Amino acid sequence: MELRDIETFLALAEELHFGRTAQRLHVTTARVSQVIKQQERRIGGQLFDRSTRTVRLTPLGAQLRDDLGPVYAGLLESLERARQASRGITGTLRVGMIPFNTYDLRPFWTTFRIRHPQWALQIRRASFVDPFAALRTGEQDILVAWLPVDEPDLTVGPVLFSDRRILAVSADHELAERASVSVEMLADFPNGSGEGLPDYWEDAYLPFQSPRGLVIERRALLANGDDLIHLVSLGETVQVFPVHVTDYWAMPDVRWLPITDLTRLRYALVWRTETEMVRAMARVVSDLGALLR
Numbered sequence: 682m683e684l685r686d687i688e689t690f691l692a693l694a695e696e697l698h699f700g701r702t703a704q705r706l707h708v709t710t711a712r713v714s715q716v717i718k719q720q721e722r723r724i725g726g727q728l729f730d731r732s733t734r735t736v737r738l739t740p741l742g743a744q745l746r747d748d749l750g751p752v753y754a755g756l757l758e759s760l761e762r763a764r765q766a767s768r769g770i771t772g773t774l775r776v777g778m779i780p781f782n783t784y785d786l787r788p789f790w791t792t793f794r795i796r797h798p799q800w801a802l803q804i805r806r807a808s809f810v811d812p813f814a815a816l817r818t819g820e821q822d823i824l825v826a827w828l829p830v831d832e833p834d835l836t837v838g839p840v841l842f843s844d845r846r847i848l849a850v851s852a853d854h855e856l857a858e859r860a861s862v863s864v865e866m867l868a869d870f871p872n873g874s875g876e877g878l879p880d881y882w883e884d885a886y887l888p889f890q891s892p893r894g895l896v897i898e899r900r901a902l903l904a905n906g907d908d909l910i911h912l913v914s915l916g917e918t919v920q921v922f923p924v925h926v927t928d929y930w931a932m933p934d935v936r937w938l939p940i941t942d943l944t945r946l947r948y949a950l951v952w953r954t955e956t957e958m959v960r961a962m963a964r965v966v967s968d969l970g971a972l973l974r
Contacts, residue, residue: 682720682723684753684756686716686719686720687749687752687753688706688753689702689706689708689713689716689717690716690717690720690728690745690746690749691746691749691750691753692705692706693713693717693729693736694738694742694743694746697735697736697737697738698736699713699714699736717729724741724745726739726741727739727741727742728741728742728745729742765801770799770800770801771799771800772799772800772801772958773800773801773802773803774793774800774801774802774803774822774823774958774959774961774962775803775805775820775821775822775823776802776803776804776805776821776822776823776824776825776962777805777806777807777815777816777821777823777824777825778804778805778806778807778825779807779809779812779824779825779826779827779948780825780827780844780923780925780948781806781906781923781925781926781929782842782925782928782929783804785842785925785928785972786825786841786842786972788969788972789841789962789965789966789969790802790804792965792968792969793961793962793965796961796965797958797961800958800961805821806905807821807824807825807826808875808904808905809875809876809878809903809904809905809906810875810876810877810904811876811877812824812826812875812877812878813826813830813832813835813879813951814877816835816951816952816953817834817953819954822952822954822956822958822959823838823950823951823952823959823962824950824951824952825841825948825949825950825951826948826949826951827882827885827886827923827946827947827948828840828885828946828947828948828949829881829882829885830882830949830951831879831881831882832879834953835951835952835953836951836952836953836955837949837950837951838949838950838951838952838959838963838966839949839950839963839966839967839971840947840948840949840966840971841948841949841950841966841971841972842947842948842971842972842973843945843946843947843948843971843972843973844923844924844925844945844946844948845923845924845939845940845943845945845946846921846922846923846924846940846943846945846946847921847922847923847924847926847927847937847938847939847940848862848867848919848920848921848922848937848938848939848940849910849913849919849920849921849922849926849935849936849937849938850913850919850935850936850938851913851914851915851916851934851935851936852933852934852935852936853916854916854919854936856870856919856936856938857936857938859938860938860939861938861939861940861941862938862939862940862941863940863941863942864888864891864892864897864940864942864943865891865892865893865895867887867891867897867919867921868890868891868893868895868896868897868898870898870918870919871898871899871900871917871918871919872887872897872898872899872900872918872919872920872921873899873900873902873903873908873909873912873913873918873920874887874899874902874903875902875903875904876902876903876904885946886921886946887921892942900917900918906922906926910922910926910930910932910935913935914932914934914935921940921943923946924937947971950962950963950966
């Protein structure tokens with residue numbers, strides 16, 4: 682089975698739709714169908730149950746998916762390492778970003794690349810769902826996250842920047858015409874949140890109670906900031922964000938209101954396994970010092 686055929690099978694096993702799989706792989710639906718039929722003939726069994734309305738994995742197909750998934754991922758990783766080695770790159774530092782301001786932090790990234798041309802730097806958005814999981818599984822080497830981070834198995838490194846907090850509301854929200862808001866006001870409206878956040882960490886971002894002891898309700902549990910701002914624009918929630926998001930989201934149906942009584946959020950490097958590359962990035966941040974918006 683060729684690498685492209687494995688990719689086709691795994692994509693269909695995920696999408697369970699021939700049309701979407703074809704779009705994802707930039708091939709025709711007929712080509713996807715042909716590849717799957719060839720695989721089934723070679724294996725001697727049906728991998729998918731097809732009907733006019735649904736596509737489902739058979740038990741044989743599910744077994745093959747579970748067996749091939751890790752093998753395929755390992756092959757891609759090996760090929761990428763070989764490509765990097767051909768360019769003199771001996772490793773990749775993988776950084777997950779909870780904040781949105783990758784561009785603002787470019788002095789850190791540029792300095793790291795100049796100092797360490799033998800290493801690649803990969804920067805990706807981090808999920809709001811169980812945000813420390815990728816560090817623990819080894820999918821990320823470093824996470825940029827707000828403080829405090831009080832996890833026994835994780836190390837908190839130097840601070841990259843601090844930022845004020847701002848409230849996003851829909852343009853027709855009753856708060857939209859105010860010049861600013863207080864934390865106390867947030868208890869009157871549903872707020873959004875990520876899933877699987879440690880309580881202490883979420884409370885540091887937005888308290889669970891107002892200064893007078895009223896509950897600040899979390900209604901929407903979502904996986905990323907794009908979903909949160911979408912619900913804000915529809916008027917379904919209000920949402921606290923660090924102020925840097927206003928540089929990246931220009932939305933006519935959202936108003937941004939300063940929050941007068943929340944302190945700055947500090948964002949730092951967090952890691953689980955201290956490697957030479959991790960130490961090198963920590964030195965860069967320490968040498969340049971934290972940014973202040």
